[in-house]
Amino acid sequence: MANLSRRAVLAGLAASLLPRATAAQPSSLGAIADARGVWFGSAIGEEIFADPAYAAAIARECRMVTIENAVKLGFIRPEPDRFTPEMADRLVLWAGEKHLAIRGHTLVWNDNNPDWLKRMSGREVARLMDAHIAETAGRYAGLIQSWDVVNEPFYPGFGLPGGYRDGPFFAAMGKDYIARAFHAARAADPIAKLTLNEAFTEEDTDLGRRVRAGLLGLVDDLLDAGVPLQGIGLQGHLKPHLPYDDQAFGKFLAALAERKLPILITELDVSDEGFSGDQAAVDRAVAARYRQFLTTCMAEPAVKGVITWQLSDRYSWYRGDWYKNAQRRDHIHRLRPARPLPLDDRLRPKAAWAAIAAAFEGRGL
Ligand code: G3I
Numbered sequence: 001m002a003n004l005s006r007r008a009v010l011a012g013l014a015a016s017l018l019p020r021a022t023a024a025q026p027s028s029l030g031a032i033a034d035a036r037g038v039w040f041g042s043a044i045g046e047e048i049f050a051d052p053a054y055a056a057a058i059a060r061e062c063r064m065v066t067i068e069n070a071v072k073l074g075f076i077r078p079e080p081d082r083f084t085p086e087m088a089d090r091l092v093l094w095a096g097e098k099h100l101a102i103r104g105h106t107l108v109w110n111d112n113n114p115d116w117l118k119r120m121s122g123r124e125v126a127r128l129m130d131a132h133i134a135e136t137a138g139r140y141a142g143l144i145q146s147w148d149v150v151n152e153p154f155y156p157g158f159g160l161p162g163g164y165r166d167g168p169f170f171a172a173m174g175k176d177y178i179a180r181a182f183h184a185a186r187a188a189d190p191i192a193k194l195t196l197n198e199a200f201t202e203e204d205t206d207l208g209r210r211v212r213a214g215l216l217g218l219v220d221d222l223l224d225a226g227v228p229l230q231g232i233g234l235q236g237h238l239k240p241h242l243p244y245d246d247q248a249f250g251k252f253l254a255a256l257a258e259r260k261l262p263i264l265i266t267e268l269d270v271s272d273e274g275f276s277g278d279q280a281a282v283d284r285a286v287a288a289r290y291r292q293f294l295t296t297c298m299a300e301p302a303v304k305g306v307i308t309w310q311l312s313d314r315y316s317w318y319r320g321d322w323y324k325n326a327q328r329r330d331h332i333h334r335l336r337p338a339r340p341l342p343l344d345d346r347l348r349p350k351a352a353w354a355a356i357a358a359a360f361e362g363r364g365l
Helices: 006-017 029-034 052-061 086-097 122-139 168-173 176-188 206-224 246-257 279-298 321-330 351-361
Strands: 039-044 064-067 101-109 146-151 193-198 231-234 263-270 303-308
Touching (some): 029 351, 039 052, 039 101, 064 086, 101 176, 122 176, 176 193, 193 263, 206 246, 263 279, 279 303
Parallel strands (some): 039 064, 231 263, 263 303
């Protein structure tokens, strides 16, 4: 960690865990959430170094940040024998200096892996996973508030028993890769909270219901086996054009909360592609969805944090190559740039900002 001043980051981390200064602060989503005992934050990436105004908006609005891509396996290990933590180091240092709690995302994901991993034998993948977790989680030990140790364990579409997501790690170790990854992460970083992160549970679709059931069963199995699981991440990529049921999701949150683990909404955004009308009408519809969903989340005391997947439409993943490829695959043709987040392209608060603030303010009333 030559170029990462551990002392600076630890100072920032320590400060981020202390109560905020009581002096009146301009209202921000982070301050409003903080006043109700909830973390608010955003995903961040290299854009904050090229866009000082955006970096300032993140520092103002957030109390926690998730590293969107820089510590993912394909980014930090472009080749089996090449480790490239430079961007991750810069992001961890920046966040520490801003007194922001830091989420690591993600150590193990059966999707979005580099080709060199897919060419490995099962035995090599298992060894690589252990070594990758030891090196990556070990590098930032003590600096990360929580790790998404395993991302998206389920995807019933693969047709595997239990609805697990297929990929190099499952192929190599079956579902045991999950417990193994958590034990490896605990050995590498005794301080970080270890989280299991999942998608789709917000949808009241067959997929969403199957993932919810699978996740509850997996959490019980991991806890019964003494696996160091300390939190659950529900991504929250809301798609209003798909079925959603407040009561059903609230019951799922309550069932999850019975496991006595903190719940984070880890990747919140609201796709606007199903809404029509002028920009103001679309923004209002997006805001209404934020308010509806977060009101349900805030009614569950186990929900301790809400992280949006970037803060400004300008940097939404819905505008990136990854999603554009998915659009082409699914024959989705957007008519306008995505507007899924609390700040617009010019970093101005949108109706969604006020909706999120109102949901936080309604907590515990
Ligand atoms: O930065 C490079 C650029 O230099 C290069 O020219 C370009 C070539 O395509 O790639 C750029 O990197 C892309 C990166 O996003 C930044 O835009 C990667 O190819 C692309 O794979 C990456 O996509 C990310 C995706 O996960 C896959 O890792 C998205 O930004 C990120 O928002 C998305 O986030 C996921 C969560 O990790 C898990 N939950 C779902 C969520 C949305 O899909």
